[in-house]
Amino acid sequence: MTGAAAAVLGTQLAKAFRGASRETVQALRNVSFHVPRAALTALVGPDGSGKTTLIRTIAGLLRPDAGRLSVLGFDVTTHTQAVQDLIGYMPQTFGLYEDLTVQENVDLYADLHGVGLPERSERCHQLLAMTGLTPFRSRLAGHLSGGMKQKLGIACTLIRTPELLLLDEPTVGIDPLSRRDLWTMVRRLVDDHHLTVLFSTSYLEEAERCRHVIVLHNGSLLREGAPQDIADLAAGRVFVASSSDPARSLQARLLHDPALVDAVPEAGKVRIIRAAAPVGGVDLQSDGSRGIGCEFVPVPSRFDDGFMMLLRETETHQFFEPAPAPSTKPNGELVVEASDLVRRFGGFTAVNNIGFRVQSGTIFGLLGPNGAGKTTTFRMLCGLLPTTSGTLRVAGLDLRHGRKSARRRIGYVAQKFSLYGALTVTENLDFFAGLYGLRGRCKRNRLDWALHEFQLAPFATVPSSQLPGGYRQRLAMAAALLHEPDILFLDEPTSGADPLARREFWRRITNLVDRGVTAIVTTHFMEEAEYCDQLVILDGGTILAQGRPSDIRSCAVTAENPSPSMEDAFVDIVSRNRLDQSHNRSER
The missing domain is CATH 3.30.70 (Alpha-Beta Plaits)
Incomplete structure (x- = not known):
């Protein structure tokens, strides 16, 4: 494709960085690609494949070591400012100011980009309407759900009209309903305003809906073309x-x-x-x-x-092969009993009279859109947050009186992995072993087990902040399992992970559950809900549906869609509930 026909044209791009041990890490290796104009292009690949490096290079934030890169007709290395005047760029961690309102955030970015008051007023009105944020313009950004924050980030990025929009993992940690809304909005920008959009994603179904796809691996281009070609x-x-x-x-x-x-x-x-x-x-x-x-x-x-x-x-990827071992914990016992759980924060009720039971040796899934009450419920189950009212027994202990004892029997992998970035893999494991009260030979044996079981030995002296995403996930899980807990809590553990890392993760969870461990998990990947034995879907702090995955899917069966996916069912259940609530409010 010629430069005139392409919004971005890269030829033999190379980029290297100096690693922690002074070794050279090749982030891009002779990558040649194009991004068509007025179209949606997806950038996909495993963790560490070079996606973010390529987007930052296109944005003029990094200079390639070799090769040529034309962006909107400009050589980005010699006309960096000209390129940056024409693009919008939203990184993975977009800089919203959480103590400012939605309107104040948009106004701030308008000031930063020199957007005048007459243009700003009209543009702001259009953007807030398009993102559905008009009713929330006076709400603090810190009080928005994850999906609404992403929409606000795009609104701030678009406050001046760009010719090219770069989005780096814009839907990480976003529920399926919010993802659909966000992509409807982005598609409207492409179709109605002929905007060129390049985005990186871990959700392969998003890439399938694009006109063009670029696949990277280990800094090299594997393939580019139409999704159907791949x-x-x-x-x-x-x-x-x-x-x-x-x-x-x-x-x-x-x-x-x-x-x-x-x-x-x-x-x-x-x-x-x-x-x-x-x-x-x-x-x-x-x-x-x-x-x-x-x-x-x-x-x-x-x-x-x-x-x-x-x-x-x-690459010849060998999936994790668990050593055969009999279950070491009794299956079928009730390990979680929740009844009439309520949690209030001041006048706001985050969880409203919910109840469920979890048996040992099973996988229990908590699903729901952003802001549904999942994390609050999760933190109560872990003993990190007291209930306002209701009954909660975990591992046979009433959490009103036995939270400390219950914690000894549970492991917890937080959404953002509670690792210490400056500590090495071994130092992190040693620290968590001490927290769990492991000492002497027992501690050494468990550290050796973790390094071997999770293939972390080659990274033993590497700071955890410098591990690839998949290995950070392994380390977080290893740390949570050092004390051999009965129940493992996993809060969106695969958010942002590539497909190979997600398969590896669930292979390990299946092995643990086969050995009698109970797993309680939250996730926004609806296909991962198929691993669960039982599911609960929450919204607005209440339970909308619960049962086996097949029970949940059956709720969305129609003549037009006789075999709905879990995502179809999730979106249908949540959407119907919100529509009913809207009708009830209007009737009042």
Whole structure:
């Protein structure tokens, strides 16, 4: 594609950084690509693939070591200011001022960009209407939900009209309903205003809806083109497997087969991708049930199937293989009993009379949009926040009186991973072992176990802040498991993680649950809800639905959509509840 036809044209771009041990880290390796004008382009790849480096280079914040980069017709290395005058850039951690209102944040960015008062008034009115923030213009940014903060960030970025909008992981940590709203807004900008948008994402279904996709891995370009071109790489190799076993158990067995590239739960079944040339394993064409006891049905390939094919062709990724071990904890016991739970903050009720039970040796999922009360419920279950009223027993202990004792039996992985960035991997593990009261030989044995079990030994002396995202996740989980807890709490543990890291994570969780550990998890990846035995969907501090994944999906079955996905069900349940609430308020 010529420079005139492309908004961004990169040729043989290279960029290196100096690592912690003075070694050179190659972030971009001879990358050549283009971004078409007036279109939506996705930038995808595993953690550490170079996505953020490439976006920052396009924005003129980094200078390439080699190669040429044209942005909107300008050489970004020689005309940096000219480029920056024409683009909008929203980084992963956009700088909202949480003690300012929505209106004050927009006004501040208008001042910073020199937008005059007449233009500002009209532009601000349009942006707040487009983002749905007009009713909240007087609300402090710190009191907005995660999805609303992202929308406000885009509004601030667009306060001056750019020709190119760069978004770095704009939907990380955002619930499915807010993600759909946000992408509806971005698509409107592209369709109605012919804006060019380049965004990086961990959600592959978002990339599938784009006109153009750029796939990076280890700083190199794997492929670029239309999403369907990448989906076609897996054509004829994708099947859906079903059996009487739970989907996560079937997935665990299928992943042992070297003939399979990938296996992931989907709507109560398991979606699998065959390797180009099977080596042993199951011949799906001749006998789909042989040796595994399940049925295989061919299905059309999608973008994420082709993406996984590309990754597995590039590197031989070995999924975590757990050592076989019997359950060490009794299954089926009630480990959480919540009844009539209420939590108020002043006059605001965050959790309103909810109740549920969790059995040992299961995975229990707490789902809900941003601001639904999930985190508040989670913190009460962990003993980090007292209840206002109601009954809560965790690990057999009443949390009104036994929070300290209960904490000894639980492990907690926070949403942002409570690691100490300046400490090495070993120092972090040593610190958490001390917090859990481990001493002497027991402590040394558990540290050795963590380094071996989570393949952290090669990074033992690396500060945790410099670990790749997937390894930070491993370290956080290892630290939470040092004292061998009965219950593991996981608060959005895969937020922002790439597909390979997410599969690795759930493989480990399945192994722990098979050994009798109970996992309680929150997530915004609705396909991950398929790993759960029981689910609760919250909104406005109340329970909208609960049951098995199949029960939740059945709530959204229609003649037009007889086999809804978990995301379809989630959006339908939450949307219907909000519509009912709106009608009730209007009738009053």
